[in-house]
Amino acid sequence: MTNQRPISCGLDLCSVPDLSNCLFAATSSRFEFICIPLVHPLFKREFISGVVKNRPGPLTRPDLVLCTSDWNNLIIGKISSHIKVDAKDLNYRKNSEETLNQELSLASHLGLAGITLKLIGGIEKNINLARIINDKLSATCNFQIWVQIPMENPLKQALSYREEENIMVENTWEWWNGFRTVCDYDKKLAIALIVSHDLPESEEIDRWLGEPVRCLILPTTLFITNKKGYPVLSKAHQILIKKFAMLEVQFILTGANRYSSITLYHNYLDYLWKNCQIDGPVERFARGYEDYLQCPLQPLMDNLESQTYEIFEKDPIKYTQYQAAIVQAIININLKRETKLDKLIIMVVGAGRGPLVRAALNAAKLTNQEIKVYAVEKNPNAVNTLQALQGDMWGDKVSVVSCDMRDWCAPEQADILISELLGSFGDNELSPECLDGVQRFLKDDGISIPCSYTSYIGPVQSSKLYNEVRQCKDKDKHPLVNFETPYVVHLQNKYDIAKPQPLFKFKHPNKDEIIDNNRYEVKTFDVEQDSILHGFSGYFKAILYDNITLSIEPSTHSPEMFSWFPIFFPIKESIQLKKGNKIVLHFWRRCNAKNVWYEWCISEPIIGSIHNPNGRSYTIGL
């Protein structure tokens, strides 16, 4: 819920005798755009045969009635509802095809930003329509197509007083799912969701959040009158709008005005919209990055830039947690050793520009403990900063070591080894490999902060991400490479098919006889409603020390922490899921001397191929 832009609410008009006047009236009532029939039904014509074949005269109003920029920005065109290109009757069908092509061509001519049409029924009743729309989209189509879908199957409402239980009513999400699948997820195809009086289950509403809902259509009959006599929405509908505000939806108001002025509806929606805005640190940080795919950082291979350090040092939670963990570790070491040590040796490996050194020094002060800190950093530019801080502020409590931690030969053993090498998926920036190497400098009873971390993984439906991954084309690469690469992404337009589950766990120090950071785990997820699997979202939870944690796993997310976005593992082919299905995911972490990578594969509900074999598309370099 990070929107910052003003509300955009259009007014639906069923009849437009004078377009210019109607537009003026709507904008005077504060509406941002209007929806109008492209062709008046009275002008309906037939091509193959029928009474109105060869009707003379113009098809519809001329383009001259508005200036181009008004056509471009203020008008959504409605396709005539009498068009039925899937009619059984061959003449009716061919006629409808001609009419539809004519209306689509008119919309192009006028330069409309969008057209809208209403879907009635599932794909088996609309496949020719989908084919024609898809053909239009595949060719040079410059407008969006808003497919109107009712939130509730009208049949269900009609049946509600009878024996609803016994009759299977198709969920309208299936209508959309079929239609966009035939249209191969075209980006210009979006949903205009018609909000119903009785809202569906919250799980069903959530599923829409994984779809490209661009618009909510609000019938005026949804509004109730408050004590002051103004139109307002019920609590349930307010919550619905809040949910969708996250997706930056627009609105269309439809139906007869029942108040002194139509402006009152707009005023209320504008008020609601402004109230949907949350403006915490995470939202400020993430703004503009919603569902934007980023390649994971490889800080081991690449040196971070000053700006990157600066951004992450601003996290309001992370270093507070580290400091608390160090305090606790110092206390426990002293308790355990029974006598307070003169001086504790603390190593900060991957010290960056020093935030963890600062946390260690603060912790020492709080516990009144003498310490010696080794700040080890491989990036010479960051070392420059560390040396300045050491000279100006830290003095001989801190020793700056300009060295890759894996090559370093420490002069003494540490009591506490502190690092922040975690990626969005926990181990994906090779924290295990780095710490395994450095732990030889840790005393037998020494403490690693973090002392363990676990990755989490969960199945996700997101048309948006699926499309983004498909778009990531790189001329030099095989097109499947995009589907075998994880992405760091601020997930918004998605639906969680099932709760994330813990995947790989690592502990430090690792006292195994033969250290093996290869992993293989199988996870099973239950599917609670029909949906589509597009990939898996990944998270981590780390125990810094004792009960002090950092987490980006949604159910335990550290409040206000913004240092990590989730990670997203796509799959090559989306999978249609049915309620009651199980998703069985196989996940491997694999290592060789130079690289670490993940491979993944689904074996249920249908078998897929291995993603990223041998790390052919994505590896993390050691």
Next chain:
Amino acid sequence: MTNQRPISCGLDLCSVPDLSNCLFAATSSRFEFICIPLVHPLFKREFISGVVKNRPGPLTRPDLVLCTSDWNNLIIGKISSHIKVDAKDLNYRKNSEETLNQELSLASHLGLAGITLKLIGGIEKNINLARIINDKLSATCNFQIWVQIPMENPLKQALSYREEENIMVENTWEWWNGFRTVCDYDKKLAIALIVSHDLPESEEIDRWLGEPVRCLILPTTLFITNKKGYPVLSKAHQILIKKFAMLEVQFILTGANRYSSITLYHNYLDYLWKNCQIDGPVERFARGYEDYLQCPLQPLMDNLESQTYEIFEKDPIKYTQYQAAIVQAIININLKRETKLDKLIIMVVGAGRGPLVRAALNAAKLTNQEIKVYAVEKNPNAVNTLQALQGDMWGDKVSVVSCDMRDWCAPEQADILISELLGSFGDNELSPECLDGVQRFLKDDGISIPCSYTSYIGPVQSSKLYNEVRQCKDKDKHPLVNFETPYVVHLQNKYDIAKPQPLFKFKHPNKDEIIDNNRYEVKTFDVEQDSILHGFSGYFKAILYDNITLSIEPSTHSPEMFSWFPIFFPIKESIQLKKGNKIVLHFWRRCNAKNVWYEWCISEPIIGSIHNPNGRSYTIGL
């Protein structure tokens, strides 16, 4: 069944004390290669823990015992059966992983042409194995991997005396299907099918014909003794071998020799193999083109070459049928008009090098009918041939017209319009468009030969074709283009999931008020057993005249006619089918002023996207 190469039969050895001697003995007994264990089980070692950890000494026999070319050509290596990389026990699993990698690496070192391993159980029990094999295949693997699959689930045989009905026994085809799906259909992965005593249903056997079966493993216990005391196979097993001979399989004989000499088995198999060879005109013509993808001809846009004319003029059936049709048409015209006409006007449109002119002249002679033939041809090189024939042989009975039939202005009206513009899919070389243009020169009661044609379409499983389509990479094109293009192909390695059904029908002359060659049909196919859909095979059947037909639709195929191979329409994503599923296929023929093309889409059992929207990947140029 077009094989021409000699039999290749290997001998399976379970223990090989002296490799050089064993190889000599096997080749002396006429066997073409041998299968040997890569490592003796006594040399088994453990890596993680266990009694044989760090066993000293060599792993197995040295490479020096054979020369390189023998290793390369005569040896198939068997992976140790104690390897279980999917074991629940973590140590056993890791140990197995190391051992498997070691054996695979040894096979590479020796330069073997192939290795073999036995699959026991479904993919859920073998996914880590599949992952490791796939990793090997994706990397630089230079050998084939023959996956041994029993034709019958051993569990089924074990259960056969009990209540088999109540226990669902997984079909072993599922084992293979899961395994190769995880391995993403790698071309180096092939099947070595272990032939069972009791053979499965013929439908199940046919399904294997759609898979890359490279080898049949024949246990010696399959053989029975004939009257002369020699080993032979039962009738049912002979039929099985005939079926697979079409796929050019090799054999492996396994088990104890029960006759005076092991050579006797080989002699019998060699005899069987030679009897599998059929050598008719279709086989001779098609040899070397089995499952080879060709782009359909576009004779309307491109001129054919002399060689192409020559090949198709040799068809032993086609012109006989045409001649019979012309005879029948002449007779019927005369019957209908009651008085015999002095001279019938016959137009051959697309006369090529004249075979249909010849057929018309023959027919006239047989019916004792005077005729005048216009031979219209657009290819100037073929016109050259026609003019020579006209000058030398035909005289003024024939008038050669060097002109595209669509631009021609005929000097008179024809009684019979003869053409051969059909493609593998009937209308796919634009016969409808061409004949619609020319029919203005046909008398009202004139006859078109052909007078109608119908395309047929049926669902097909073929790993081979799926892989071939994937391989057709064109750097300049989007990789999906291959999946939106039909191919002409001599289908061999395939399984027909259901019988082909009629799709689009065209009649000539077309007397509709508005001629419309667009088409849209929906076909439903029943799935009789679990299988995978890779695409659709297309055929045609034409009625030349009366009851005289040309057909490549399998159930009515004109005997010995070789002018057309079937057409294959791939689909972008293969679909796992279950017994009882319905396949619903939507097929469009679409036309504009310049092009004709097909679009296709599946809506059941799962919804797919439209193939070839707007003809973006493939069109037929007018």
